[in-house]
Amino acid sequence: MSMISTKDLHEGGIIREAGNSATYKTGDWRTFVPKFVEENCIHCMFCWIYCPDTAIEIDASGPKPLMKGIVLDHCKGCGICAHECPPAKKGKAALVMVREEK
Amino acid sequence: MSGKMVEIRWHARGGQGAKTAAMFLAEAVLTKGKYGQGFPEYGPERRGAPMRGFTRISDAPIRRHCMIENPGIVIVLDSSLLDSPAAGVTAGTAAGTVFLVNTTDAPAAVSKKLGVKGAKVHTVDATGIALETIGRPIPNMPMVGALLAVDDMLSLDELKGALVEQLSSKFSQVVIDGNLAAIDRANKELVSA
């Protein structure tokens, strides 16, 4: 990552670029990774609500939000999404944790 | 330091209005084109506690910010302080120092008590005057009136004008009139040795 020099910093340590945490990639050290099985998804948004980061990508443009997948740049593999995902389609959940291939 | 400077030390008890008088006089002389500085010595803020106040009046801006050790004029608002060595009424005084004492005693008796050779002692019953004019034993303004009988730093009218200006926003006309009458009476009733 490139480091900003003193002369290019905002005075007072103020951060003026809003929402810049989206550009900070933190998801590069997982053991397990959530696998999205789209046909089992009922788009309940539990995963989006419970994700402690911003790793669930959704499409909010329609009348009802749709789960789109995992943003691996921010996912730390904690598994909360898979734990909360309801097995609504024939007892099958849409998110399952699998060992990540490195 | 250029020009003449008068240094006044006030001795009183908390609640007698010496702080107000010391600061008021510093403000009142501005109308005369003079510079004033007034401040009390802050100690235990208890009603009846001995306290000192200081006023400097000068033709030139006043620069020093220390207490007054060698006053030209000493004003005593409570005669019981004459008997208190701790009050230090005579400290730093000498022949020629003017003493203005609120008492029913004659100047000769006060002179004897003070024991400062060559001091000029004046007395006035400011408490009596205050009781009769203001209705309360607050001798500060009558003492300022008496002061003008021994020093021409201000005319009586200038003093009264400044007093009205300062009191009018805070006090009723009755109180203002009482103070004005007290100033006039003390100015006339001052007894000199």
Next chain:
Amino acid sequence: MEQKLVALSGNEAVAYAFKQARPHVAAAFPITPQTEMMHKYAEFVANGESTTEMILVESEHSAMSAAIGSAAAGARTFTATSSAGFALMWEVVYIAASLRLPICMAMVNRALSGNINIHCDHSDSMGGRDAGWIHLFSENAQESYDNGIMAWRIAEHMDVRLPVMVNYDGFIISHTADALYMLPDDAAWKFIGKYNPAYTLLNPEKPITVGPLDLTDYYFEHKTSQLAAYEKAPAIIQQVSDEFADLTGRRYGFAEEYKLDDADMVMVLLGSSAGTCKDVIDEYREKGVKVGLLKLRTFRPFPAAYLAKVLAGRKAVCILDRSASFGGQGGPLYTETRSAMYGLQVPVHGYIYGLGGRDFDLKQAASVIENLKKVAAGGEIADINLLGVRL
């Protein structure tokens, strides 16, 4: 400019100066001898003479915290304190400076405990001398008022953006009725002007983050950026002071040089004792003693190069501190001035005086000059001396 001659206490004078800046917010907690200043300000607000939003907080830590929030939101903000009040602000005092918030603060100098004392010395503000504020010192009510006007222009200048502390001596100045010239409200407002914040916390169109975590990767860079502000501040302080002189006729710089041109001997000090020294210097001057006074106005930023220039070539210099530095080397003014004089080959010694409001009188000032004469004639004196105390 026509100015009104009035008699006001130092506290009242600063209350007027701050009112004339039309601040949006004031947050303060009462402490002697600052209380009267906020009383006066509360009176302005109650009378409708000021529209300042007054936040009456439950402690000085809260006062400074509220001031920081307010200033970060883009409001012109002030607070006021003394002694233990400043000590309680301690943590957030640094934050005000680090965030580069142009808060103005009336600092009514009072001794720190213990034992408990309400009177003047400079141990309160000196404790915060490295916190990043600009420290202006005042000799009398006039200078307290003038600094109270200029503080806003200095603090809010885009090259400075630092909080400013207007120091004036507790009781000696704060509670003394003194004659001073005051600017009319409109002239003061024209001089100070409207505040244009660099950013505002409360703009939903342009959200920002204030006070983020700052670790080993960036803290040093941010402090380096802050350090640069103190390099820029002196020029701005002088520029604002010059403009003020054009308006009022009262000239200010980093220090007042009193009878210094041909002085062999120089006293260096801060605050109200300067006036007392001037009267005594005049007496000595009449006797042909070449003594002068350097009364420092800006303790922070410390004008080291200026002092070295002014003090070079003198026969004797003494530095008077109204605060002790326990376990240190003399008082803070001594340490800094002596350091600024490194290499000058001028004999220098120091005094600690006036702690807890001990009167600094004409005799003490005269004794200092007597010692200067001895040193100038090749005599010896201790590096640090105590003045006006029973040993």
